Amino acid sequence: MQPSNPLKPKLFFYTLMSMTNENKCAKCGACSVVCPVYQASGRESMTARGKLHLISRLDPGRASRLYAEILSKCLLCGACSAVCSRQLDPPAIFAAARHHLNRKAGEHRFLRSLTCEILGNEKMLQKIAGINRRALDALPEASGLRLRFGLGPGTGLAASIEVGAGAQAATDSPLNYFTGCYAGHLNLDIAKATKLLAQKATASAPAISAAQCCCGLPAHSAGDLTTARALAKKNIAAFAFNPNPILTSCASCYSHLLSYPHLLADDPRWQKKAQDFTGRLLEFSSFFQQKKDSLFFRPPGSDGADNKIYYHDPCHLRFQHKITEPPRQLLRRLPGFIPVEPEHGATCCGQGGLFHLAQPELSATISDKLITGIQHTNASVVTTTCTGCLLQLSREAPRNNYPVAVKHLAVLLAENLT
Numbered sequence: 263m264q265p266s267n268p269l270k271p272k273l274f275f276y277t278l279m280s281m282t283n284e285n286k287c288a289k290c291g292a293c294s295v296v297c298p299v300y301q302a303s304g305r306e307s308m309t310a311r312g313k314l315h316l317i318s319r320l321d322p323g324r325a326s327r328l329y330a331e332i333l334s335k336c337l338l339c340g341a342c343s344a345v346c347s348r349q350l351d352p353p354a355i356f357a358a359a360r361h362h363l364n365r366k367a368g369e370h371r372f373l374r375s376l377t378c379e380i381l382g383n384e385k386m387l388q389k390i391a392g393i394n395r396r397a398l399d400a401l402p403e404a405s406g407l408r409l410r411f412g413l414g415p416g417t418g419l420a421a422s423i424e425v426g427a428g429a430q431a432a433t434d435s436p437l438n439y440f441t442g443c444y445a446g447h448l449n450l451d452i453a454k455a456t457k458l459l460a461q462k463a464t465a466s467a468p469a470i471s472a473a474q475c476c477c478g479l480p481a482h483s484a485g486d487l488t489t490a491r492a493l494a495k496k497n498i499a500a501f502a503f504n505p506n507p508i509l510t511s512c513a514s515c516y517s518h519l520l521s522y523p524h525l526l527a528d529d530p531r532w533q534k535k536a537q538d539f540t541g542r543l544l545e546f547s548s549f550f551q552q553k554k555d556s557l558f559f560r561p562p563g564s565d566g567a568d569n570k571i572y573y574h575d576p577c578h579l580r581f582q583h584k585i586t587e588p589p590r591q592l593l594r595r596l597p598g599f600i601p602v603e604p605e606h607g608a609t610c611c612g613q614g615g616l617f618h619l620a621q622p623e624l625s626a627t628i629s630d631k632l633i634t635g636i637q638h639t640n641a642s643v644v645t646t647t648c649t650g651c652l653l654q655l656s657r658e659a660p661r662n663n664y665p666v667a668v669k670h671l672a673v674l675l676a677e678n679l680t
């Protein structure tokens with residue numbers, strides 16, 4: 263759908279032009295070396311350099327299907343921004359360009375639009391999650407559907423947790439908990455484990471606002487900035503009842519929540535609120551690494567077996583926030599586990615928000631590289647803090663015939679507490 267104001271497309275194009283400012287791109291190619299999509303496709307047009315060149319020459323508002331397709335082939339992982347010699351932020355430019363395309367970029371756009379609609383509507387999400395949970399609870403432990411939804415073998419931790427609607431919203435709790443959609447609605451083990459760890463760390467139950475909703479990352483990735491902004495405002499208002507820090511167990515949510523001031527930059531009424539909100543955010547592994555002295559882990563089992571364990575770096579944490587050490591420091595404190603690293607270091611899992619829906623073949627190629635690397639370490643457990651990565655790894659490891667246990671770091675830590 264084109265904007266109704268005839269001036270708008272042109273203005274938008276000039277804004278994009280100033281963001282890309284082709285003269286600023288040195289065409290050095292540093293972004294090609296690190297781009298997972300380029301590595302998987304071998305096509306220059308898929309690099310940040312290629313896409314920036316395209317955007318600087320052609321208004322996305324007049325995009326052909328091929329143009330839209332090229333724009334959709336980006337994970338918004340930030341690897342290019344981290345190495346860009348001119349300090350450009352290509353993912354921000356691509357997200358803005360996708361907004362102009364109005365969700366028409368790429369294949370499987372109906373599925374992507376539907377996903378955004380569901381995640382953007384808390385009531386619909388609760389209903390669907392309720393139906394799913396009841397159905398999934400009845401599944402046998404070894405069911406492939408458990409793996410499909412990233413539920414793992416089931417730890418029994420979720421039996422009694424109450425998060426999301428009707429949850430506790432204490433105004434005096436020292437800590438708030440932003441669950442995110444996955445922990446709050448589908449995999450309650452993560453929320454229950456995070457709650458337990460937070461209780462140990464602060465000697466008090468965290469406050470969980472029932473009014474919180476999707477962070478808005480899927481909508482933002484799909485270019486639906488209107489929904490992304492509306493969700494941002496809802497979340498800021500949802501956590502206004504308690505002024506204390508806000509912990510989140512999802513790396514991608516954390517990263518997107520931090521972008522609220524930028525997302526609401528044109529709205530003076532929300533700018534200060536957005537800044538205050540982001541100033542209260544706590545990243546999961548950094549928070550618990552600081553509170554490590556309040557967490558006591560039990561010694562290894564009587565068989566004394568050491569499990570090789572791999573921590574997967576979510577791209578958002580690795581590139582945007584350079585948070586790679588705290589989760590590894592936490593793992594080193596776990597008796598009975600030996601942390602391992604793949605020979606070629608950390609790589610992307612290929613999930614990329616809704617990228618795996620839009621580009622399933624490319625997504626699978628990117629994840630195959632990661633899974634093969636982990637497989638060579640003989641790790642029996644993989645852990646991470648991003649729910650998108652968790653879902654991708656839970657789905658892709660069995661597809662590669664790799665029977666590895668995939669667990670959120672919160673569940674892993676909680677399972678091993680004394």
Ligand code: SF4
Nearest residue numbers: 287288290291293346
């Ligand atoms: S790294 Fe930056 S300056 Fe170099 S080609 Fe890529 S976008 Fe252009």
Ligand code: SF4
Nearest residue numbers: 297336337339340342
């Ligand atoms: S954000 Fe990631 S996938 Fe997209 S162009 Fe940059 S490096 Fe490639």
